[in-house]
Amino acid sequence: MRTTRTRTTAHGATGGPRAPLARTGAVGGLAVCTATVVLALVPPATAEPADPGRPRYSAGSDGTGDPYFPLAGNGGYDVQHYDLDLTYIPPAAAPAPLEGRLEGTATIELVTTQGLDRFNLDLRGLTATSVEVDGKPARFTQEGTNELVVTPRPKLEDGDEAEVVVTYGGTTRRPTDVSGALYGWVTTRDGAMVANEADGAATWFPVNDHPTDKATFSFDVTVPEGLVAVANGLLADRTTVDGWTTWSWDAPDLMAPYLATATIGNFQLRASAAGDVPVIDALDRDLPAAGRTTSEGTLGLTPDMMTFFEGIYGPYPFVAYGSIVDDDTVGYALETQTRSLFSRVASESTAAHELAHSWVGNAVSPERWADIWLNEGWAAYSEQLWTEHRNGATTEQRFDALMARPASDPFWDVVIADPGPVDMFAEAVYDRGAGTLHALRLKIGDGAFYELADEWVARHDDGTASTADFEALAEEVSGQDLESFFTVWLHTAGRPTSW
Known part of the structure; x- marks a missing residue:
């Protein structure tokens, strides 16, 4: 969740764990950060006898087609692993502006899902200086504000495994999202706070920046001695040479890019x-x-x-x-x-x-960003369940307070199954989302409700799921027709009066 409360996230859903390729070595002194992006290629895009006019190679799309962030993510490949080798110089002592310097090498392992004569990575606010595909230099351009376009030679067949190495860097500042909130690589007085939701990962590494393409990650983050770099997973190593410390972290679980971090500070x-x-x-x-x-x-x-x-x-x-x-x-x-x-x-x-x-x-991420209530509604309700467990306000008391809000309150105007990109983290997505779950619990009973919670995670772990998936599973587990219930609670503006 994004909480300001707290904020709390297209490729096909991922399967089991993926083995990472070998990582680049740690940087000694002030080295260049290298991010390695690995894409997984799928069956070769050869012309089928039944479709002789179909091109063997084509360009991967420049977005996943998510209605909220059309250029977030890319088509034509599936990333398996990101190995990010970063060197960061935090802001100088001057009070303003807050600007740092990030140099990186990203090594990306991927599998193609079509024959590719070019493909895109998301990269925003930083400049790529070289790109290699399977050890061979590749032509590349940076188009618009978000797209790194790579032209590999030879072209990539459908189903190929490829290793993409991008060297890049630039000045870091304090980027903001569509609602004006800070996100991505946010430069701070003594380092950086890195919080990517929804499409901020591209502000610090080349990426297929959509939750439907989960991958494993490894990080080598080199910072001035005395600072600490904290990333996902387990701390694998820490070495200090000539006034610079490299912090190495290994994250072997599949992860959506918006959930990655490399936060730096004291x-x-x-x-x-x-x-x-x-x-x-x-x-x-x-x-x-x-x-x-x-x-x-x-x-x-x-x-x-x-x-x-x-x-x-x-x-x-x-x-x-x-x-x-x-x-x-x-x-x-x-x-x-x-x-x-x-x-x-x-x-x-x-x-x-x-x-x-x-x-x-x-573990279960949103298939589209319109499905964000599945993140925030569940987490907000979990927060209520914990408070009740600690002898605080009960979930029933919280629900009654929710339903006591006047029907004229603009709170009820948000359709939580499709709040729009600016209102993704609106109060209603959290609180009406939690209310939806409590109302569902009352309707189907505690046994079915808790079976639904457990089965939701078990069935979609390591992947993504949609509101339609949730509605179908709720009906399957409960044995009830819940179409009217979900229409009232998820797909209609206004305070529910009967369901």
């Missing part, structure tokens, strides 16, 4: 565990005393929260967990996978919300 790392799950927390040493005390108390509840949510959604789905609490702010919290990100303080309710996203949002 952090203290703390290791613990939640059962068998390693927990790595990063607390900014510069946090005010009150924020630090609150955050430490909240993070101490992680094992209990994880046990509670496992009872609803099934086993925790990733290799590690943890939180980043930065003394700078992007104005919200975000469920960056395995390492939830908080601005200045981690409150208990927000931490519960972000942890719940591990199952509903991260």
